[in-house]
Amino acid sequence: MRIGLTGSAGTGKTTLALTMAGTLGVPVLHERMRERLRAGFSLHALTRAEHRALLRDDAEDLEARAAAAPAGFVADRTPLDFLAFWLCNGYAADDPAGTDAFAAQARAAVAAWDLIVVLPWGSLPLEDDGIRYANPWHQLHAQTVIEGLCRRWVAADRLAFLPDTVREPDGRCAWVLRRAQAR
Numbered sequence: 001m002r003i004g005l006t007g008s009a010g011t012g013k014t015t016l017a018l019t020m021a022g023t024l025g026v027p028v029l030h031e032r033m034r035e036r037l038r039a040g041f042s043l044h045a046l047t048r049a050e051h052r053a054l055l056r057d058d059a060e061d062l063e064a065r066a067a068a069a070p071a072g073f074v075a076d077r078t079p080l081d082f083l084a085f086w087l088c089n090g091y092a093a094d095d096p097a098g099t100d101a102f103a104a105q106a107r108a109a110v111a112a113w114d115l116i117v118v119l120p121w122g123s124l125p126l127e128d129d130g131i132r133y134a135n136p137w138h139q140l141h142a143q144t145v146i147e148g149l150c151r152r153w154v155a156a157d158r159l160a161f162l163p164d165t166v167r168e169p170d171g172r173c174a175w176v177l178r179r180a181q182a183r
Helices: 011-023 032-038 046-065 079-088 095-109 136-153 170-183
Strands: 001-007 072-076 115-118 159-161
Touching: 001 011, 011 072, 011 170, 032 046, 046 072, 046 079, 046 095, 072 170, 079 095, 079 136, 095 136, 115 170, 136 159
Parallel strands: 001 072, 001 115, 115 159
Antiparallel strands: none
16 A cells, blocks of 8 residues: 655644555655754745745655655655645746646645545644644644645545544554555
8 A cells, every 4th residue: 555644733744654654565755854953954045936945856756765665654744735835935927837746746646545534633743843843824724724625625535634533543553444445
C-alpha cells in the first residue's frame, strides 16, 4: 500500500505514520521540514521566492522517495500539502503559471497513491513544541485548504476522512487499515 496522511500541523500524522509503517512493514516517508526546523532552520529567513522553491523541492523529493518505495510506504505529508502551503502563503498571486504547473504535478503524484487519509483538525491538542506553529486558526486555514484540494483532486474511493473521535494511534491505525482493505 502507498498511503499518504494529510492534515494541518498537530493532527498526529507522524505518530500515525510510524504506527502504520510498523504494522505494515513499510518505510515512513517523513516530511523534511520537521527535520530542518529541529536543526534550527527558520522559515522566516527565506524570501518568498526561496520559500516557493523550497515547497516545490520538498514536493519533488517526496514524489521521488515514493517512486523509490515499490513495496509501499506511509507518508506523513502528501504533494497536495505542499500545494496547500503554497496557496495559503499567497504564492498563486506571485506566480500563476508556476501554480498551474505545481498543481498539475501534485495531482499527478497523488494519483499513483492507493489511499489519502485526512486527519481531523482540533481532535488532538496542538502542542507548542517549537516546531509547529501553534496558532490553531492558522492551522485551521491550512486544514481547510488541504481538505478542499483532496476533495477536488483525489478520487473518492482513494480518499478517507479519519473521524475526530478516533484519537489513539492504534485505533487510528486499525481504522485506516480497515478503510484500505475496503477499497
